[in-house]
Amino acid sequence: MSLTCGQSIQQGLLQAMMTDPRVHLLGEDLRDPYGGAFKMTKGLSTRFPERVHNTPISEATLAGLGIGMALRGLRPVVEIMFGDFITLIADQLINNAGKFAWMYNDQVSVPLVVRTPMGGRRGYGATHSQCLEKLYLGVPGLLVIAPSYLHDPGALLCQTILAGKGPVLFIEHKGDYGRRVAAPEAGMIGCWHLRRGGTFCPTLSLSATAFRDDQLTVVTYGGMVPVVLEALERLLLEEEVTAEIVIPSLLAPLDPQPLQASLKRTGRLLVAEEGTLTAGWGAEVVATLLSAGSGGGGAVPVARVAARDLPIGSAPTLENRILPGVADVVAAALALTRN
Amino acid sequence: MSEQELPRLYEQMVLIRGFERMLEDLFRRNLLFGTTHSCAGQEAAAVGLMAALAPGDLVTGHHRSHGHYLARTDDVTGLLAEIMGRQGGVVGGRGGSQHLCGGGFISNGIQGSMVPVATGMALAEKIAGSGRIVVCCIGDGTLGQGVVYESLNIAALWSLPLLIVVENNQYAMSSPVARTVAGSMTARAQAFGVEAAEITSNDVVQLLTQARDVVAQVRQACRPFFWVIHTYRQAGHSKSDDCCYRTRAEETRWGLQDPLLLAGSQLDPPLKETIDQRCARRLQESLAAAQGMPMAEAL
Numbered sequence: 001m002s003l004t005c006g007q008s009i010q011q012g013l014l015q016a017m018m019t020d021p022r023v024h025l026l027g028e029d030l031r032d033p034y035g036g037a038f039k040m041t042k043g044l045s046t047r048f049p050e051r052v053h054n055t056p057i058s059e060a061t062l063a064g065l066g067i068g069m070a071l072r073g074l075r076p077v078v079e080i081m082f083g084d085f086i087t088l089i090a091d092q093l094i095n096n097a098g099k100f101a102w103m104y105n106d107q108v109s110v111p112l113v114v115r116t117p118m119g120g121r122r123g124y125g126a127t128h129s130q131c132l133e134k135l136y137l138g139v140p141g142l143l144v145i146a147p148s149y150l151h152d153p154g155a156l157l158c159q160t161i162l163a164g165k166g167p168v169l170f171i172e173h174k175g176d177y178g179r180r181v182a183a184p185e186a187g188m189i190g191c192w193h194l195r196r197g198g199t200f201c202p203t204l205s206l207s208a209t210a211f212r213d214d215q216l217t218v219v220t221y222g223g224m225v226p227v228v229l230e231a232l233e234r235l236l237l238e239e240e241v242t243a244e245i246v247i248p249s250l251l252a253p254l255d256p257q258p259l260q261a262s263l264k265r266t267g268r269l270l271v272a273e274e275g276t277l278t279a280g281w282g283a284e285v286v287a288t289l290l291s292a293g294s295g296g297g298g299a300v301p302v303a304r305v306a307a308r309d310l311p312i313g314s315a316p317t318l319e320n321r322i323l324p325g326v327a328d329v330v331a332a333a334l335a336l337t338r339n
Numbered sequence: 340m341s342e343q344e345l346p347r348l349y350e351q352m353v354l355i356r357g358f359e360r361m362l363e364d365l366f367r368r369n370l371l372f373g374t375t376h377s378c379a380g381q382e383a384a385a386v387g388l389m390a391a392l393a394p395g396d397l398v399t400g401h402h403r404s405h406g407h408y409l410a411r412t413d414d415v416t417g418l419l420a421e422i423m424g425r426q427g428g429v430v431g432g433r434g435g436s437q438h439l440c441g442g443g444f445i446s447n448g449i450q451g452s453m454v455p456v457a458t459g460m461a462l463a464e465k466i467a468g469s470g471r472i473v474v475c476c477i478g479d480g481t482l483g484q485g486v487v488y489e490s491l492n493i494a495a496l497w498s499l500p501l502l503i504v505v506e507n508n509q510y511a512m513s514s515p516v517a518r519t520v521a522g523s524m525t526a527r528a529q530a531f532g533v534e535a536a537e538i539t540s541n542d543v544v545q546l547l548t549q550a551r552d553v554v555a556q557v558r559q560a561c562r563p564f565f566w567v568i569h570t571y572r573q574a575g576h577s578k579s580d581d582c583c584y585r586t587r588a589e590e591t592r593w594g595l596q597d598p599l600l601l602a603g604s605q606l607d608p609p610l611k612e613t614i615d616q617r618c619a620r621r622l623q624e625s626l627a628a629a630q631g632m633p634m635a636e637a638l
Contacts, residue, residue: 024466050466056496058489064455065462065493068473071445072463095449096456104440105431 005153006177009040009115012154013077016161017048020075023161026053026062027079037081038117038177059085063092063114070112070166071100077161083118083171084127086136097167098141111164115157119173119223119274120323126311129319131223131275133171137252137284144252146171148225149179150189150204151249163200171251173223173274191233192245197258201250205258207243208236214244215337216268219259219285221248224274224324231329241337243270251281256288263289268336269302272329277306303332346610348390348543349602351413352382353618355406356599358415359574361622362405362422366578371422375436378406380541380573383598384506385410387546388474388568391554397460398474399453400446402437403572407476412442416625425632432635451477451484454503458490461499465561472500472557480511482520482527494563495531501563502553503528508572513584528565537567541598571596 003011017023025041031054035042045052055062059080066076080086086093097110120129136144145160145168147153153172160168184194192206206229207214220228225247235241244262248255263269269289271282282304290300305324313319359377366375378385385406392398392411400407408418414429421428422436429441437448447453457475464471481487482505494501511519525535536553540546546568557564571593575582582590594600603611 053462053497056489056492058486058493060486061455061458061489061493064452064486064490065459068456068459068461069463070459071456072460072467074463074466076459091449091452092455096447096452099438099447100440103430103434103438104445105429105433107430107440108445 002181002183003154004177005149005172005179005181006038006040008152008154008181009157009172010042010154012156012158013041013044014047015154015158016077017044017051020162022073022075023077024051024053024069024074025077025079026055026065028055028057028081030054030079036079038174040079059088060092063089064096066112066114067092067097067100067110070110071108075161075164076112078112078114080114080116082128083116083132084130086116086132086169089114090135093136093142093167093169094139098139102141109164111166113161113166113168113170115170115172117172117174117177119175120312120319121175123314123316123319125314129312131273131307133169133251134275134280136169137281141167142252143168143250144171145169145201145249146222146251147249148222148247149176150182150225150247151202152181156201156249159200171222175223179226198250198255201248203246203248203250203255203258205262206245206247209242211244211265214242214266216241216243216270216333217259217262217266218243218245218270218272218329218333220245220272221251221281222274224272227324227326228272228329231326231333234326235330235333239334241333243333254284254288259285259289263300267300269300270305270329270332270336272305272324274323275307276309277304278309280304280306282306301336303336305329305332342544344390344547345544345602345605346614348386348547349599349606349611350614350618351386351410352543352599352602353615354415354621355382355385355409357618357622358405358409358419361626363578372424373435374577374579375422376403376577377574378403380571380593380597381506381508382406383541383543383546383602384504384568384570387543388504388550390547391550392474393471395469395471396443396474397464397471398444398476399457399460400439400444400476401450401453401478401481402448403478404439404446404476405436408439408444408446411444414442415621416628417441419625420629420632423629424635425629426635426637427629427632428635431637451481451486454487454490458494458499458501461494461501462497465499470558472502472554474502474504476504476506478511479505479507479509479516479520479524480514482524483511488527488531491528491531491533491563491565495533498562500557500561502557503563503565505565505567507567507569510572510576510585512576513580515585524567525565533563533565535565535567537569539569541570541596542601543598544602573597
């Protein structure tokens with residue numbers, strides 16, 4: 001049995017700390033016996049008592065601490081307990097971390113990783129359920145990485161920490177923590193053929209027809225992947241609609257190449273994300289693909305699935321209506337293919 | 340002991356004052372772009388503080404940090420070239436006046452944002468056991484920023500070698516300190532268990548003497564310290580500020596406490612004259628050198 005995504009993250013942090021003594025963890029309630037709000041650092045302070053730092057509830061300063069440590073040669077990994085709280089670190093990431101290397105003429109680097117869990121469907125309400133990573137897309141100098149359960153999240157995290165390319169905003173999804181990492185067997189994940197592009201942050205592509213006969217391209221990432229897969233398996237079985245699914249793990253800056261290649265094959269584009277619709281990641285994906293002139297230019301039918309532009313309601317009935325679900329992806333794909 | 344250093348300290352202050360005056364002149368002649376925040380009037384704080392540091396110590400600055408940078412690095416040409424957008428500037432013309440990095444000095448233009456960064460640098464030095472301290476320069480206006488107190492809290496909890504120096508120059512842009520800072524500045528730090536001291540002075544020797552005590556304490560005890568220097572911003576906030584919010588009488592009163600005046604009057608006139616001329620010559624040479632450099636182009 002494979003690890004859950006949460007266990008994978010725990011292993012990734014452990015591996016990074018064992019490999020590089022410069023790796024320090026900072027965050028709220030990380031140390032044992034608590035081990036972090038989602039237990040991602042459980043055991044690490046017992047093993048590395050000098051390198052796991054519990055902080056007060058001071059997110060802005062927490063991010064700044066990481067920047068200062070990174071400037072002085074360490075490899076800090078900052079945990080922001082809930083992704084919703086990244087609003088509090090905006091100045092540090094945008095005006096300090098992202099700018100320093102370029103603004104100071106490449107005389108410094110900021111190998112900082114800020115990791116945080118996003119995502120809803122757990123009834124936590126408006127301030128503990130969001131996917132806010134879109135706020136940090138297009139910040140010069142800042143990488144935004146978001147693995148899905150099809151990537152190995154812990155391996156990607158470990159690699160990201162050790163590569164020291166930072167600053168990186170590393171987006172995890174609460175819903176994935178208990179989900180098992182899907183390991184490909186003989187190039188397949190279930191009924192899906194798998195292709196892997198890129199080395200540092202892989203983009204995965206899935207196709208039930210071995211990339212030969214798909215009617216649309218669905219671009220998605222992170223915690224939205226299981227929703228999309230369930231929808232597309234239903235479409236395949238019930239409607240005979242076939243799709244390629246393209247899943248980048250590097251959200252920004254976007255590598256359009258695997259997306260363009262897929263769109264060229266299918267000619268239809270659906271982008272699905274859990275964050276709110278307006279000015280979302282999907283808007284950037286669509287603009288990038290259409291302006292690159294790939295896949296037939298303006299004639300490409302396009303649809304987007306995303307959360308409604310509302311705060312996330314607390315009642316499950318409200319949350320389900322506000323967040324994009326399987327039925328939304330099915331409906332959008334059907335509308336595109338019958339177009 | 341500090342008295343014997345007066346000529347050198349005076350020379351640094353003259354250089355900084357001359358630098359700020361030269362920028363004003365270049366602006367008037369349309370040879371500069373953007374804006375500038377002059378530290379004229381506050382030279383003694385910068386020079387006294389930097390003279391107390393060890394070579395490896397680290398300093399963070401802010402928008403009004405020409406004096407800090409020059410007192411720390413003596414890099415007149417690099418700073419001028421930077422402000423003039425030249426490739427040979429401190430950071431190749433990418434940063435400009437408020438965004439400097441070199442010689443163990445780093446500044447950024449958002450009020451208070453460097454305080455957490457300085458705290459993290461101090462943590463790294465403590466972890467490394469380097470014996471270095473980190474000096475975080477801020478102003479009275481920045482005391483309005485929340486991250487200052489988050490950082491004070493953490494620096495105290497973790498016993499970090501961090502010296503926060505508040506230059507109270509009496510104004511946050513146009514707002515007098517009485518309208519922006521409630522209560523006592525030092526008591527704010529003391530509430531976190533951080534030792535604090537304050538001094539009202541533009542006397543560079545006096546400031547250096549106290550700076551040496553403070554710096555030694557931070558280094559030896561590996562504890563944060565909060566040092567407030569009450570001084571006066573002679574210029575406006577930035578080049579477009581005509582100081583309509585304060586009286587000429589107030590400016591004249593503080594003018595009697597001009598740091599260059601205080602130090603210069605203690606020097607033999609011929610020595611003072613020699614220093615003044617040497618600084619003027621250096622500034623002209625740096626200007627010629629910077630003007631000869633190509634503008635920044637590389638992305």
